Amino acid sequence: MMRFNEAMKAEKIRELVQFHQVSLSFNHHDVLANMSFTLKAGSKLALLGQSGLGKSSILKLIAGLVAPTQGQVVNHAQRIGYVFQEPRLLPWLTVQENIYQVLKASGVAKREAEQRIKALLAQVGLLACINHYPHQLSGGMAQRVALVRAFAVKPDLLLLDEPFSALDTPLASQLTELLAKLLTPQTSMIYVSHNIEQVLPLTELALVLKTGNDLDWHSVANKEERAIFLNQFYRHEVY
Numbered sequence: 001m002m003r004f005n006e007a008m009k010a011e012k013i014r015e016l017v018q019f020h021q022v023s024l025s026f027n028h029h030d031v032l033a034n035m036s037f038t039l040k041a042g043s044k045l046a047l048l049g050q051s052g053l054g055k056s057s058i059l060k061l062i063a064g065l066v067a068p069t070q071g072q073v074v075n076h077a078q079r080i081g082y083v084f085q086e087p088r089l090l091p092w093l094t095v096q097e098n099i100y101q102v103l104k105a106s107g108v109a110k111r112e113a114e115q116r117i118k119a120l121l122a123q124v125g126l127l128a129c130i131n132h133y134p135h136q137l138s139g140g141m142a143q144r145v146a147l148v149r150a151f152a153v154k155p156d157l158l159l160l161d162e163p164f165s166a167l168d169t170p171l172a173s174q175l176t177e178l179l180a181k182l183l184t185p186q187t188s189m190i191y192v193s194h195n196i197e198q199v200l201p202l203t204e205l206a207l208v209l210k211t212g213n214d215l216d217w218h219s220v221a222n223k224e225e226r227a228i229f230l231n232q233f234y235r236h237e238v239y
């Protein structure tokens with residue numbers, strides 16, 4: 001039988017991220033007010049809602065890039081992979097060096113890092129570009145490198161902030177397929193997107209952030225639920 005402490009720890013890990021009455025303000029402008037929710041380990045969540053309501057801010061709070069004005073953000077994730085709308089590669093480093101930087105910071109040994117980088121670059125069809133600099137890559141290639149960088153740390157939590165919205169539709173679909181291939185059942189994910197049709201097939205829950213900071217949860221775990229949600233969305237019943 002598990003000891004009490006171990007059982008408590010297991011329970012906490014099951015609840016990977018928790019917001020306890022979190023408020024966030026920038027220069028007296030209230031972005032989030034008194035928000036509480038839990039993300040279970042392994043959950044894949046679409047975070048949706050109108051522009052400016054605070055979706056990106058929620059991701060930044062989880063990653064510790066901003067601190068709550070009030071309340072508490074608890075995050076049990078060991079390794080976070082974060083992909084933004086733009087690739088955010090360092091221009092003076094090669095593809096390999098850009099990815100290695102992140103692995104080095106997470107304490108991954110050089111040889112292991114090299115193996116992981118090569119295997120992932122091969123998976124996304126970019127092994128030939130391993131020594132290229134960011135200016136030698138197209139937008140889609142650079143964003144694939146950003147995906148590899150996020151997956152290279154073997155993330156238990158993946159934060160995606162409109163990762164493909166700067167790409168044209170066919171390319172965005174291609175990268176969505178790649179993302180689906182790289183995801184494992186254990187990876188928890190929060191995916192912020194305005195492209196609902198693209199994000200829903202990768203998720204099982206939709207969390208809609210509404211004006212006034214209300215949170216609306218919808219199960220989108222199967223085709224039927226997704227169809228119902230999309231129908232509600234197109235009838236403007238969701239936002």
Ligand SMILES: Nc1ncnc2c1ncn2[C@@H]1O[C@H](COP(=O)(O)OP(=O)(O)OP(=O)(O)O)[C@@H](O)[C@H]1O
Pocket residue numbers: 026027031049050051052053054055056057058
């Ligand atoms: N660093 C900051 N300083 C000041 N205001 C900020 C900062 N970051 C975000 N905001 C403000 O907080 C609000 C929420 O921004 P956020 O980017 O989280 O919204 P969002 O729901 O992700 O929007 P979008 O869908 O347009 O990306 C906006 O009014 C924004 O201007």
